[in-house]
Amino acid sequence: MNIQELDKKYVLPTYARADVEFVSGKNARLTDANGKNYIDFTSGIAVTSVGHANERVNAAICKQLSNITHISNLYHIGPQAKAAQKIVEASGYDMKCFFANSGAEANEGAIKIARKHGERDGAIKRYKIITLQHSFHGRTITTVKATGQEAMHNYFGPFPDGFVYADTIDDIAGLLDDHTAAVMIELIQGEGGVQPQDKAKVQALAKLLKDKEVPLIVDEVQTGAYRTGEFSASQLYGIDPEIITLAKGVGGGVPVGVVMTSLKEVLGAGDHGSTFGGNYLSTTAICEVVDILNEIKESGELNATIEYFNAALEKFCEAHKETFTSKVGIGLMCGLRAKDADTLTKVLNAARENGVMVLKAGRNTLRFLPALTISNQEIDEGFSALEKALAIVEK
Numbered sequence: 001m002n003i004q005e006l007d008k009k010y011v012l013p014t015y016a017r018a019d020v021e022f023v024s025g026k027n028a029r030l031t032d033a034n035g036k037n038y039i040d041f042t043s044g045i046a047v048t049s050v051g052h053a054n055e056r057v058n059a060a061i062c063k064q065l066s067n068i069t070h071i072s073n074l075y076h077i078g079p080q081a082k083a084a085q086k087i088v089e090a091s092g093y094d095m096k097c098f099f100a101n102s103g104a105e106a107n108e109g110a111i112k113i114a115r116k117h118g119e120r121d122g123a124i125k126r127y128k129i130i131t132l133q134h135s136f137h138g139r140t141i142t143t144v145k146a147t148g149q150e151a152m153h154n155y156f157g158p159f160p161d162g163f164v165y166a167d168t169i170d171d172i173a174g175l176l177d178d179h180t181a182a183v184m185i186e187l188i189q190g191e192g193g194v195q196p197q198d199k200a201k202v203q204a205l206a207k208l209l210k211d212k213e214v215p216l217i218v219d220e221v222q223t224g225a226y227r228t229g230e231f232s233a234s235q236l237y238g239i240d241p242e243i244i245t246l247a248k249g250v251g252g253g254v255p256v257g258v259v260m261t262s263l264k265e266v267l268g269a270g271d272h273g274s275t276f277g278g279n280y281l282s283t284t285a286i287c288e289v290v291d292i293l294n295e296i297k298e299s300g301e302l303n304a305t306i307e308y309f310n311a312a313l314e315k316f317c318e319a320h321k322e323t324f325t326s327k328v329g330i331g332l333m334c335g336l337r338a339k340d341a342d343t344l345t346k347v348l349n350a351a352r353e354n355g356v357m358v359l360k361a362g363r364n365t366l367r368f369l370p371a372l373t374i375s376n377q378e379i380d381e382g383f384s385a386l387e388k389a390l391a392i393v394e395k
């Protein structure tokens with residue numbers, strides 16, 4: 001049986017897969033099983049932040065694997081302690097880390113911290129978590145309920161209680177009550193359609209929550225690890241949240257999740273854990289990825305790439321006014337609003353056929369999440385492939 005047949009026979013059909021199998025990659029380039037080449041503007045949905053087959057990350061992992069892959073969290077783990085230091089220092093926040101294996105698991109940890117913090121808070125039990133409509137926080141029973149998308153709550157109930165959805169950031173203040181344990185938001189909604197929040201509104205909300213002593217959880221699973229140009233989008237927005245979650249880009253392709261918090265005393269021994277979380281393999285990857293990203297930030301290379309990519313995207317948007325209405329996003333988390341969902345599907349298919357990978361977000365947004373190490377040459381090639389795709393769609 002070939003791969004497609006094996007997949008069909010043995011793998012549950014939870015993904016609507018495109019009919020392509022990639023077999024090799026290098027930075028922002030991929031090659032499929034037929035030998036066809038692509039420019040990757042998706043980096044595995046913001047995961048391969050330092051590109052495919054990054055030599056430094058691979059060397060660090062191989063070196064670690066030739067020694068110890070996993071022991072358990074019952075003992076000290078050198079690379080875990082170092083990864084925590086690197087993450088905390090890059091963020092500039094006075095926080096501590098807990099290591100998990102995915103974005104959803106990181107958000108679960110964040111919710112547990114907020115809930116335990118709420119229980120300690122005197123006589124009134126604080127358990128409600130306010131999230132936003134069109135948010136995305138993960139696929140576990142709790143994080144799918146935290147996700148403000150009705151369609152995702154169709155099955156799987158009963159869900160944990162206490163999730164409250166605000167239509168917009170303006171509505172959060174009105175929903176706060178004596179039972180609110182935390183507010184959880186994305187600063188740029190990713191899956192919801194590349195939707196950045198207004199900076200002044202976020203700052204006002206953060207201040208209000210500080211006054212009311214309600215922790216703010218920022219889900220930076222997609223925006224974290226320099227995706228916006230800063231280590232965390234929270235820094236870019238100039239806020240000081242109590243809890244930040246990271247995952248996707250911070251492991252460079254190795255499955256990781258991180259909860260960072262200034263509420264350092266809430267969880268104690270036995271309150272939370274994860275068998276694989278923070279093991280030698282995954283935290284060695286984090287250490288090398290964060291080092292590389294710190295270096296390209298400090299050298300100015302990251303900011304130059306962000307400028308170059310956004311200029312190319314702006315030009316592309318201007319040239320296709322009949323297909324796209326506007327450019328959205330921050331840093332290397334960008335999108336183009338297509339005039340309708342049908343056009344977007346055509347663009348996605350034509351792009352892949354012409355050798356460039358892009359993503360869909362929300363109903364009608366074409367999403368770009370390239371590796372933060374993408375070269376100008378790769379960017380140019382990707383946009384010329386997109387021009388060819390648009391020539392077909394607009395014909």
Ligand SMILES: *Cc1c(COP(=O)(O)O)cnc(C)c1O
Nearest residue numbers: 102103104136137138190221222
């Ligand atoms: C992808 C994503 C998640 C879920 O991460 P998983 O690793 O798939 O569990 C949660 N929140 C945000 C903002 C995301 O983009």
